[in-house]
Amino acid sequence: MIAKTANFFREVRVELAKASWPWDPKEKGFKKYKELSDSTVIVCVAMLLLSGYVAFWDFILVNILTFLTTGSLHK
Numbered sequence: 725m726i727a728k729t730a731n732f733f734r735e736v737r738v739e740l741a742k743a744s745w746p747w748d749p750k751e752k753g754f755k756k757y758k759e760l761s762d763s764t765v766i767v768c769v770a771m772l773l774l775s776g777y778v779a780f781w782d783f784i785l786v787n788i789l790t791f792l793t794t795g796s797l798h799k
Contacts, residue, residue, distance in 0.1 A: 746760045754761075790796070
């Protein structure tokens with residue numbers, strides 16, 4: 725059991741060495757993570773836009789269905 729676990733972690737280390745990391749190891753400080761922080765900002769903006777789009781259509785459809793079923797707009 726211990727040998728399998730040790731072998732697993734050795735293989736993980738080998739595979740991680742092959743990975744392409746989203747930062748430049750030659751850079752120092754916060755500049756090192758520029759690609760990572762830029763990608764994070766893009767994801768956050770996309771989430772906000774998508775949630776706004778979904779909320780807008782949810783509001784519209786709720787009002788349409790409320791009007792069709794009760795004859796008055798939802799407040």
